[in-house]
Amino acid sequence: MKTFLPQIERRIVVRPNQTFGILNYDMDNAYPQRMLELVSRSPTAKDCWNKRAKFIAGNGFEDATLGKQVINSKGLTMAKLLKAIATDKALFCGFGIHVNYNANCKIASVNYVKFEDIRMGDTDDAQTAGKFAVYNDWGRRTWKHIMRSKITFLDNYNPDAEVIKRQVIAAGGWSKYKGQLFYFNPEVDDYPLLEADSVWEDFETEAGIKTFNNREVTTGFLPSTMLFMQSRREEADNSTDNGRGGNTPSQLERDLSSFQGAKSAQKIIVIEYEDESSKPEFQPYAIQNNDKLFETTERSVEARIIKGFSVPKELVNAEKSSGLSNGSEKKEAIREFNDNTAPDRLELSETLESIFANYYSNINPAANWNIIPVPTNVADDAIGLKAGSAINQLLLSTLSPASKIATLVHAYGLKQSEAEAMVNPHNQ
Incomplete structure (x- = not known):
């Protein structure tokens, strides 16, 4: 008897591209670009991406002065850098940070690099092994052909002074040195998949x-x-062509x-x-x-996308949840999502702490790199606005006092005495 194991096709295929000296990010070398286009066309996916990015970036750094620090000549602040890398990590599970050094081998400037623009160097190519290629049109949306002359190759991040000096000499001096790239990649030697790749x-x-x-x-x-x-x-003579095909x-x-x-x-x-x-x-x-077929399909598709991003459904479909009374469902969802994204925030804070330990000046004297999670009181604020407006409309309606009291008790969770006080304030 013969047995066999069915082969599961890989989501992406990584192969050397000898023309550009890189490793292709899937067969067409445009996996991130394709995923970005698909996400932008899917309202639920885009909403989930935004929610995940918001929770990873949280409410910014605990040290408010840290977020205002300017880290390059273009005016990039730490707060903007945090938001940018959190956005990439929320979708691609990785991010890129470019650093350049001064003559003392200290980081002089820090820049954000779009994750979709980064490709790993071909490990079998002596000139590009250990480097990263940065190009803004791998998907060929603007130009039909990729021009190698416009691809920027950056060395892998290594703050060791001796390593930096060797790289500067190889580049032809400080004036030609392009710096290094910190490439956060959970797959280490492979390209990562989209956060919700299983439901693309x-x-x-x-x-x-x-x-x-x-x-x-x-x-x-x-x-x-x-x-x-x-x-x-x-x-009309439809047997003839009109000159436009x-x-x-x-x-x-x-x-x-x-x-x-x-x-x-x-x-x-x-x-x-x-x-x-x-x-x-x-x-x-x-x-x-x-109509019915698409309605059913739309609901199931939306549910799978939300699950693929691991976002609590109460945060995406807040209007469909039953938490009008006290917002407890949304508050619990925020706590849950904060817990789920805590490792992401820790990775970002540890990465930034490590990089800026080599910065030419101390931009964080308090040495506090913690990121504030999204507070749960936002659920109370949102629910208070909705419930307050609905209750005001109820009190101003023509319903009988008994009906108003019953609605406040059963629909909004108020105590009997509280409902009576709201409906008949003059009797108190």
Whole structure:
């Protein structure tokens, strides 16, 4: 008897690219760019990314003066650097920081580098091994071809003075030295996957549903219809090309096209015909009820995306939670998500502490690199606004006092005495 184990296809394939001296980030070397595009088209994925980034960056540094420190000639502050690397870590699980040194081998400037712009050097290429390639268009969105002359190769981060001096000599002096790149990568010698890579297909699905809904609106929710009519060559000769890769539309086709769309609903179109045999026939054909199907699919896709990012659903769909009474569900979700993202905040603070230990000046005399978690009282604030507005509307309504008291007790969790005091304040 023979047995075999089914092979699970790898999400990304990392292969040497001898043309550029790098390791490709998937077959097309554009995995981060593709994922960014998919996330930007998926409302739920983008919301989850923003939520995760917000919780990793927290409320900034505990030492408020640290966040205001300027760390390069372009005016980048520590607070902005923290937000930028937290955003990349929330999606890609990694981030990049560029540093450059002065003649004393101390860090003189620190810059943020977009994670999607970084590629690892080919380990089999003596010139690029141990280096990182930085280029702003690996996905070829702007230019058709990648120009090696515009790729910047940076040495791997190593603050050892002797290492820096050797790198400066190899570069041809301080004026030509480009500095080093700190590349945070949980995979060490491999490229990391997206935080929610396991559900990236759902990003595409949600984007497709959005496109379908848009098409339904722009066509005025018209049912699918077939038009049967006799050929009329005096209107158009569709056997000839119009010079733009298509046939010239007839007047009838142009009229029918303008008849569709949300802004064209309820318009009247007049079609003339000479005899009964030439009368056009519009015949609708039955299709599956897409509304219910898409509604069910949208809910399941949204749930999987939220789960893929490990974001509590109460933080993404706060309006669907039942926590109008005291916000306890959202408060608990914030605590849970703070706990889940605590290791990320610790990694960021430890990384920044390590890098700036080699900075030319002491920008953090208090030596406090801790990041403040998102406070749970934001749930109280949000819930107070919603509940307060709803309660005011209830008190001003025409309902009987007994109904108002019952609603306050059962819907908003107030005590009987508190509800009575709010409805009948003059009786107290």
